[in-house]
Amino acid sequence: MAFWLALAVPATLMISALAQGELAMDLLHPSGELSLRLLVIALLPGPLIEFFGANRFLRGWLALRRNFGVAAFGYAALHLVFYGIDMGAIAPIIAEFTLPAIWTGWLGFALMLAAASISNDAAMAALGRRKWKRVQQGAYVALLFSLAHWVLLDWSWIPAVVHVAPVIIAWALRFVARARRKSSVKGTA
């Protein structure tokens, strides 16, 4: 509960800034970036736990993973609301939907929506582990599309690299762990 309240603080600040006359346009960056960061945080504990083993810190992080993921979707939705306010009408939104800088964002959002909408135990049981996992893995594709969305809008590579780096490092560690396990299995056989 306290965790959710903490995650809601930035949203509250953004919405109250909007109410006090801040331009929706100026809230696009903070909401989009926070969404991406939460998504990265949700993607890290899985591979990290495979490398570091299940210590208390990582187990705690893993237990919160779903919350981080759903919160990432929440901020993406808020980002979309700000976008809608900034655009002011449906027609121009549709008109620019085909621009690469825009549809990449929509696709990232759609994938996060899919993952978030089944982020509960009931959906997991109903879908079966494999199918459920497949949809959740869409979060990685969502990350890539969101980063593309950002790069295509701002033409600045550094933020994209900074955000994707932890995920790449975590996966590199995961592969190291897997390779080690394989070689140790061979060694004992």
Added chain:
Amino acid sequence: MTRKLIASALAATALFAATPALADGDIACKSGPKDKWQPVTKLKKAAWMEGWKIIKTEISGDCYEVYAHTESGQVVEAFFHPVTLEKLVVIRRGSEIYRKKGFTG
């Protein structure tokens, strides 16, 4: 211990990664000293003459920058020369849709 440190460092990187400013500061207007610049009200008029509805104006490097809705509802960011108030570059969602002939800044 080291492992914990690395893990915390990764988490911290994800959370507090620096956020570089918008990358549109790379348009140079070569506009000279600011006391020779036209006032922002004239800039607003120039944008209004385009038929645009202004969202906001700001100074970007040595250029005037206007965020606006065009007549057809497109959201654009445009760079104006602060002295001549000429429209130099117009960007729509990250792609350049207008550049004044011969302008290379």
